[in-house]
Ligand SMILES: Nc1ncnc2c1ncn2[C@@H]1O[C@H](COP(=O)(O)OP(=O)(O)OP(=O)(O)O)[C@@H](O)[C@H]1O
């Protein structure tokens with residue numbers, strides 16, 4: 290077993306993939322806390338479907354790196370959804386549902402009609418549930434992912450206190466002169482970027498799980514914003530590592546293995562909370 | 570020039586007018602007490618002063634040196650999700666972010682300010698607790714400490730003593746009075762006339778007929794014409 294791992298890790302590409310996977314898992318879990326608390330989870334879900342549609346278009350048009358196309362489209366949708374959410378709170382849900390379902394439908398249709406590949410359902414499946422292995426990512430994608438993930442991490446650390454203020458009490462933040470709208474916009478853009486990154490790791494249907502599970506698990510164990518964020522990051526990194534290694538050894542699909550690990554950890558945290566561990 | 574000048578303000582939501590013809594001025598170092606019945610528009614006025622609500626008509630002018638970054642605010646109601654993970658210290662500290670300029674982390678000075686106000690409002694023993702575990706009055710005091718951290722020049726308080734026990738409200742009045750003595754401008758909404766008017770120097774009464782003037786004049790008018798301030 291160990292030998293098999295060592296054999297794999299002799300390829301530099303496998304090592305890079307592992308690093309990128311862990312980085313993506315880390316930044317998605319950090320922002321996941323804000324996403325859960327701001328009740329933005331549904332935006333995340335909608336965006337992941339939009340990303341799927343964009344991915345289909347990019348695949349059909351045979352771009353070397355799909356991320357280059359998917360990223361701007363998703364970011365623009367995030368901004369639009371946020372604007373809508375602010376103007377008309379009630380209709381926001383319906384708008385997102387419509388947008389995400391149409392994106393899915395058009396994406397699938399395009400892939401079916403135009404795809405040059407003989408294995409359409411395989412392509413669709415891997416876009417929805419993640420490639421069977423992140424090792425199949427193109428080299429450009431791996432580098433782009435790594436750079437973006439590092440930028441997101443740095444931005445998150447820099448804005449951590451602002452994100453807390455805006456998430457905890459937006460009205461107060463505005464009252465004391467914090468430009469809450471600007472930070473909401475930044476948060477929305479960061480969410481969009483992270484969704485596009487996470488899509489490479491777990492596919493568009495499982496993104497929500499990757500983003501939300503670690504945050505929910507951490508909230509079972511800790512009660513301060515800082516501790517929850519740190520714990521969420523650590524849990525996510527551990528699950529990603531475990532998921533990737535298991536998938537290499539057992540030949541399971543990477544995305545679903547990571548999400549399964551996240552789900553198991555969540556259950557463990559629920560049990561720990563029940564029996565009174567971790568509530569400090 | 571006055572810090573805040575309101576001229577014939579009309580406040581409301583959509584087509585519903587809440588208060589109209591409000592004119593008043595707030596000078597630096599004033600202690601203005603806003604009173605009026607439930608639903609008369611006090612909270613709405615305070616939101617207008619903070620730029621969170623747009624007046625329907627009239628003008629609201631601020632002195633040039635009054636910066637939004639130097640205002641502290643205690644809302645009447647703060648609805649926080651019950652499962653929001655946040656410690657008392659994190660919340661109080663967040664008030665200091667108001668006067669950050671191109672800064673992203675708390676300074677030693679910010680921490681000292683937060684510590685001082687945590688002591689002043691008497692929640693030292695709660696500093697390491699979590700917001701969702703606190704009682705209503707304890708939460709109110711945490712938010713007051715946060716407002717104090719944000720206030721450099723002006724402090725807006727919307728019914729600060731609602732939900733506080735007698736000793737806590739007495740303490741609250743004392744803290745506010747001390748800050749006012751040190752030069753901070755206070756604008757406070759209150760239903761507790763006797764205590765509130767003791768320290769204030771100006772009154773704004775919102776109702777069918779609005780009244781704005783000094784406290785001593787207001788008390789005189791009120792005793793002469795009982796109907797005017799019912
Ligand atoms: N967000 C809102 N949308 C529509 N109408 C509102 C809104 N907030 C308040 N109102 C209405 O405006 C009026 C004034 O409300 P406001 O909160 O300013 O009263 P108040 O003087 O602060 O009362 P209280 O003493 O109960 O705090 C009320 O009639 C209320 O119904």
Ligand SMILES: [Mg+2]
Nearest residue numbers: 611612645727
């Ligand atoms: Mg009110």
